[in-house]
Amino acid sequence: MTFPDITPDLKAAMPDLRGRLLANQSLAELTWFRVGGPAQVLFTPMDEDDLAYFLAHLPEQLPLYVVGVGSNLIVRDGGMPGVVIRLSPRGFGETGTQDDIVSAGAAALDKRVAETAAAANLAGLEFFFGIPGTIGGALRMNAGANGSETRDVLLGATGVSRDGKKHTFTNADMKFVYRNSGVDPSIIFTSARFRGAPAAPEAIRARMNEVQTHRETAQPIREKTGGSTFKNPPGNSAWKLIDAAGCRGLRLGGAQVSEMHCNFLINTGAATGHDIETLGETVRARVMEISGIELHWEIKRIGIPR
Secondary structure, three states, rough: OOOOOEEEEEEOOOOOOOOOOEEEOOOOOOOOOOOEOOOOOOOOOOHHHHHHHHHOOOOOOEEEEEEEEOOOOOEOOOOOOEEEEEOOOHHHEEEEEEEOOOEEEEEEEHHHHHHHHOOEEOOHHHHHOOOOOHHHHHHHHHEEEOOEHHHHHHEEEEEEOOOOEEEEEHHHHHOOEEOOOOOOOOEEEEEEEEOEEEOOHHHHHHHHHHHHHHHHHHHOHHHHHHHHEEEOOOOOOOHHHHHHOOOOEEEEOOOOEEOOOOOOEEEOOOHHHHHHHHHHHHHHHHHHHHOOOOOOOOOEEEEOOO
């Protein structure tokens, strides 16, 4: 699908814009699944001020979505109407430390934040080493792994609202719950501050090695996948329910439930966004039929069907 090119109108309305606007830009290459149609407009802001300027001048009727590294995202084959914003590592990827505080831009990889903390001999952020996303996604989803979550270490965050205004959030303001935040979904997070605890460097590195070993031995990290597909139901594990429903290795078109970890879906090479999403819905239906438990998507799905 090709959308009408609205970039000339946007540029005319925003003469001082410094970031890059691209029309009908493929999103498949920006996601780990490598599927999906184009964004009507893909905008990459230069910095927080540029982002705020863009949002302040963006017509309200245009749909808006933000992507990071696309590690937990299915883009449907018809693409994404409106504007997709991608925060670049150059403008939003810096990390640093001061005393026991770790700062990070929203485009910083979770893994890099863990490494930054470790280099300063600060413990508590090792779990980020095993999360294949960015800090912006971690803030939105209260990302967690290996028994820890973002809310356990966050001091505060900054973001920009749809009207271009800048906001700050405390940990309490984030209204964290399991794999979600209660902050207005239209807020685009731009940075965060975390608190670590001084510790022996060898203990921190040992913990990071444990996290990495777990990922490599238990998850299909070298496949075209999207991370954990479904949230764990209260008191249960999604993968156990999927396995009990006989879905391990299940295929649909070019999509497959991972044999290694059946809460992961895989693009075996020629899957479409429709294949992957339909396989996920098939798994949900079978789990409901067998166990009576409804699985809820952890992976985000955006766009329109082809």
